Amino acid sequence: MAVRRYKKMAALAKIEDTYAVDAEPTAxxxxxxxxxxxxxxxxxxxSRDLMLxxxxxxxxxxxxxxxxxxxxxxIAGSGxxxxxxxxxxxxxxxxxxxxxxxxxxxxxxxxEDGEEAASIYFISDKVQxxxxxxxxxxxxxxxxxxxxxxxxxxxxxxxxxEDIVAMPAVTLAGWEKPLPVSKANTTMSLHGWSSVAxxxxxxxxxxxxxxxxxxxxxxxxxxxxxxxxxxxxxKSLAEINWFAAAQDRTRGALSLxxxxxxxxxxxxxxxxxxxxxxxxxxxxxxVNYSLPxxxxxxAGLDELKITVR
Numbered sequence: 001m002a003v004r005r006y007k008k009m010a011a012l013a014k015i016e017d018t019y020a021v022d023a024e025p026t027a028x029x030x031x032x033x034x035x036x037x038x039x040x041x042x043x044x045x046x047s048r049d050l051m052l053x054x055x056x057x058x059x060x061x062x063x064x065x066x067x068x069x070x071x072x073x074x075i076a077g078s079g080x081x082x083x084x085x086x087x088x089x090x091x092x093x094x095x096x097x098x099x100x101x102x103x104x105x106x107x108x109x110x111x112e113d114g115e116e117a118a119s120i121y122f123i124s125d126k127v128q129x130x131x132x133x134x135x136x137x138x139x140x141x142x143x144x145x146x147x148x149x150x151x152x153x154x155x156x157x158x159x160x161x162e163d164i165v166a167m168p169a170v171t172l173a174g175w176e177k178p179l180p181v182s183k184a185n186t187t188m189s190l191h192g193w194s195s196v197a198x199x200x201x202x203x204x205x206x207x208x209x210x211x212x213x214x215x216x217x218x219x220x221x222x223x224x225x226x227x228x229x230x231x232x233x234x235k236s237l238a239e240i241n242w243f244a245a246a247q248d249r250t251r252g253a254l255s256l257x258x259x260x261x262x263x264x265x266x267x268x269x270x271x272x273x274x275x276x277x278x279x280x281x282x283x284x285x286x287v288n289y290s291l292p293x294x295x296x297x298x299a300g301l302d303e304l305k306i307t308v309r
Contacts, residue, residue, distance in 0.1 A: 004125035009036060010170050011069065012121040013089040013134075019218065020133035020157055023119040027168035031087065032175050033071035034149075038122055040129055041158065042066050042210075064212040065158040066219065067131050069122055074178040075140065075148035081105060081262040081309050086174050090152050091306065093118040094138045095206055095221045105309035110204075110301040115221055120156055121168075128164045131156025135219045137206035140268060140306075142181045142188075143199045148258055148266075155208050155219050179259055190273070190291075191252030193240045195232055198288060200256055202228040202268065202295070204304060226270070226295030226303050230254075234280070234287035242289055245275040251296060267307040272296040 011033055014025035043065040048058045078085040082103040092098055095115045096108035120131040134156030142148045179185045188195040207223035237243075245252070251272040259265035276292030295303040 004127070006125075008125040008167060010121075010123045010168050011036070011071070012123075012168060012170075013093070013118045015089050015092055015116050015118055016133070019117055022130065022132060022159065025089075025119055025121055027170050029089065030168065030170040031071075031073060031090065032170075032172065033073055033152075036069070036071035038070075038124070038129070039068045040161070042068060064210060066155055066210045067122075067129060067158050068153065068155050069120060069131065069134075070151065070153040072149040072151050074175075075142075075150055075258065075266050076176040076178040077259055077264040077266055077308055078106070079174070079176045079263045081265075083263075085176070085308050087150065089118050090136065090154065091138065091150075092116045093134055093154065094136050094152070094204060095224070096138075096204075096306065105307050108306040108308075110224070110304065112221075112301060117219065118154070118156075119159075120154060123164065123167060126164050126167060127161070129161050130159030132159045133157045133219050135206075135208055135221055137204055137208055139201065139203040141199070141201045142186065142256060142258065144181050144186075144197075146181055147178045148181050148186075153208070155210060157210075157217060157219060176264060179264065181258065185260065186256065186258045188254075188256045190230060190232070190254050191240070191245060191250070191275070195230070196235075198231040198233070198283060200228065200230050202226070202270075202293070202304065205295075228273075228293035228295060230291045230293060231281075232289055232291060234289050242275055242278045242291060246277055249274055254293070262309065265307075265309045267309065269305050269307070270295045270303055272298050272303065 011031040012025035014023040016023045045060040097111040099107040136154035205225040209222045254270040274294035279290040297303045
């Protein structure tokens with residue numbers, strides 16, 4: 001019997017028309033991921049605790065079974081302005097609604113009602129695991145000299161686990177080659193300051209809860225607290241005073257634009273970012289500040305937006 005190789009993996013995802021009804025994703029709907037972690041079965045282990053006239057392990061029953069898939073996807077445009085990127089399905093399954101403006105942009109904005117869900121197939125060298133009704137959380141990381149990446153953590157109801165005849169015919173078609181984070185490719189503004197930054201990390205902050213009830217089972221997004229961290233080069237207080245902003249809990253806008261030409265641009269914006277307690281550090285003997293960020297809503301559902309254009 002042939003061994004199964006760890007690196008032969010594929011993940012397919014498609015938005016469901018009806019919650020937890022298999023959308024049957026195909027190879028054309030593959031997710032090209034890295035740093036993948038897959039947990040085939042999660043749930044509660046309930047001890048039977050049987051009364052018997054001898055000692056010993058009485059066994060467990062796994063209840064409320066689900067599975068999780070996490071991994072990173074490169075942040076890049078779709079190649080054509082107004083066309084959804086190939087990672088569209090998992091952004092939507094993280095509680096972000098898609099708005100397409102033809103030939104211009106695709107926007108992803110927060111929704112709290114009618115959130116979509118995805119069917120996800122995870123295939124490990126011809127063993128296929130099906131996750132249904134999957135929802136999740138997304139974070140973003142931009143670091144100079146590195147490829148920018150989303151990190152998705154998806155949770156789905158446990159579907160069929162089975163052998164398949166062959167791995168899906170996944171290709172890189174439609175996946176735009178990413179641009180590294182740099183001065184040439186990336187601009188950032190925080191509280192009106194054209195930032196000189198060592199990194200920016202943002203987290204949508206979804207709480208994803210498996211709910212197993214009499215009459216219903218689902219994966220729900222039950223809360224959201226958006227946060228982040230910016231590591232910025234320290235400047236004079238006259239240029240930008242992070243200490244006053246932290247003490248006054250001043251809110252200001254954040255904008256990061258990655259990419260320069262149509263079809264290759266991803267913009268992340270947050271209108272009301274609070275600065276937490278700054279920490280002082282250094283890189284290459286140059287002073288920097290690590291700034292905790294609180295992504296706050298203005299009118300609701302607007303604390304973070306991702307635009308692909």
